[in-house]
Amino acid sequence: MSKSAGRRSLLCPxxxxxxxVSASTKSVPCPGCHRxxxxxxxxxxDYQARVEYYNEGHVEVAKKGIIIAEVRVRNLTIKGEVKGPVRARESVQIAKGGRLYGDVVAPTLSVEEGAVLVGRVEVGPKRAAPLDSPALDAVPQAG
Ligand SMILES: [Zn+2]
Known part of the structure; x- marks a missing residue:
């Protein structure tokens, strides 16, 4: 886990x-969508219920943490509970005792013994999170 001290390149969720952005940046306005x-x-x-939970960083849901949202993050570690579709650019890890109820799209997924995963899973290098989910606001255009 070496972090280059300089800049890092992100993609808007x-x-x-x-x-x-610089490695120490905590938030940044997107030049594309201005969010x-x-x-x-x-x-x-803690308990966080919201429409969306986006973070281009590493998010860890601690044992007492609960996220109910559409989740888009860079890396996700679940020791508590997540309900909602999850899309990670790099990895999703469900630790022992962690619960994930929702579909997962991520390049890599690890599920420890004792973890719970209920949902559809798409894992692999090509799942590196282009925003192509038809379940969301982007309705595919025919022809
Ligand atoms: Zn954007």
Missing amino acids: RCDAPID NIRTEDEVVN
């Missing part, structure tokens, strides 16, 4: 616009 993007690693210790 909403519109996939590329964004360069604010959180880029700070985060540990969730």
Whole structure:
């Protein structure tokens, strides 16, 4: 887990616009959709129910943490509970005792013994999170 001290390149969780930020940036406005993007690693210790939970950082849901939302993050570690579709750019890890109820799209997924995963899973290098989910606001256009 080496972090380069300089800059890092992100993609907007909403519109996939590329964004360069300094490694210490906590949030940045997206040049594409002009929404604010959180880029700070985060540990969730409480109950968070919202429409969307977006963070271009590493999010850990601690044992007492619950997220009920559409989740788009860079990395996700679940020790508590997540309900909702999850899309990670890099990895999803469900630790022992962690619960995930929802579909998962991620390049890599690890599920420890004792973890719960209920949902459809798409895992592999090609699942590196272009925003192509038809279940969301982007309705595919025919022809
Ligand atoms: Zn954007």
